[in-house]
Amino acid sequence: MVGRELASVVGPLTLAWVNSQLEPGERVLRAEALHGGITAEVRRLTVGAPDGGTRHLVLRSFVDQVHSEEWLTREADALTLLTGTGVPAPGLVAVDPNAARCEHPSLLMTHLSGRTVLDDEGVEARLPLLARQLVAIHAVRPAERPRPYVTLTTADTVVTPEGADAAAWAAAIDLIREPAPPYEGRFLHRDFQPGNVLFEVPPADPAGARITGVVDWAASSWGPADLDVAHCATNLALLHGPAWGLRFAEAYEEAGGVLAAAAGERLYWLVRDGLACSEEVRAVARPWREAGRTELTARAVETRLDAYVTALMDTLG
Missing domain, CATH: 3.30.200.20 (Phosphorylase Kinase; domain 1)
Structure with a gap:
């Protein structure tokens, strides 16, 4: 050039x-x-x-x-x-x-080696790696705390997908009208999800993947570990199906992470992040399609988001 x-x-x-x-x-x-x-x-x-x-x-x-x-x-x-x-x-x-x-x-x-991996193949092996990496991020103790976390979504800005489970979404929206639960602060990435994690994956062994880097720290802040976990869970649900989002909090705890003790408090953060995604489905889906997941149209992602929010309310609500 x-x-x-x-x-x-x-x-x-x-x-x-x-x-x-x-x-x-x-x-x-x-x-x-x-x-x-x-x-x-x-x-x-x-x-x-x-x-x-x-x-x-x-x-x-x-x-x-x-x-x-x-x-x-x-x-x-x-x-x-x-x-x-x-x-x-x-x-x-x-x-x-x-x-x-x-x-x-x-x-x-x-520049860090590796690449983002958004394929369904190998997700079971990558899930605990993501969880362990997030636990390590939350273990960082900065001498000076970054700014407090920000959540811009409100009950009035949620965009309910067409054809969504109206009762489940209404209950979810009512949930985030409540004050945020108390929490013990942690250093947060605030956009930790597969698109911001680099992997090296042996061509013949997708299960042998390892993390080589975490990028895009522009939203780093101080807040509840549950919020970072919720964000990654939402992205896993939209990329790979709701069941993978539901499994991430469990994987995080298995890796040594500590989440809110009460189920209702955990649900609050999980739902808050899921509803936040409703406002930017097109922006979220576009880079995934550019990366090769052409089947993840905005409509397909909306459908998965509805299934995920409904599953959260059915399982934890």
Whole structure:
């Protein structure tokens, strides 16, 4: 990729900023779009060294996002915090949260091996890996707490899917009208789900998968472990079927995680996250289809969400 072509892909200002962060004699050779993100453009950059060697970095840029400065600052803080903790997060290289030097607010970080795995095959083996990784994240004890968690969904903003179980959804909506249960705070990823976890999977042995990285820390915050568990459970339910969402909380506890003691409190968080997804089904489904799950249309995801919320209310309500 020649310089002019590369600058047209990355942006000339951003490319100059990235090059200024490299070792002497290094330069960016190529940029490859990474799919799966909803809020940001993510590119893998191939960096060439004078001796002919190469390495990879990842550039994350927010385009037309109102809160991009806040998100990138929070992500940079999280990556700094996680250094040395054992949590496999990228290393921070540089951040330009207010686009002082780039076309758009941007963050440059190290590249982690592995890939996201969204296929149904091997999900049974990946489930306990996800649970153990989330327990490890919640074990991080920051010297300075990040901002408190945020949930934007309210009983009045829930979008009930067409043809949904009206009674189950009405009961679920009534549940989140109640005050949030008390909780013991933990460091949260806040968007922990299969699309933000990298795996290495042996071609001949899907059950031999291992986690190599956790990405997208822009929403990291402080709050109940139940909320992170609920978010991953919702995504598992929509990707692989409601039964997998229902199993995740159990897998988290088997991995040593601690959730709310009362069933009603657990249900509150699980339902809250499921209902939150009702407002952004199209945004959630699009990157999954781009990643190869073409059968996960917005309507298919809505149907699974209805089945999951109904199952929650039937099982725990």
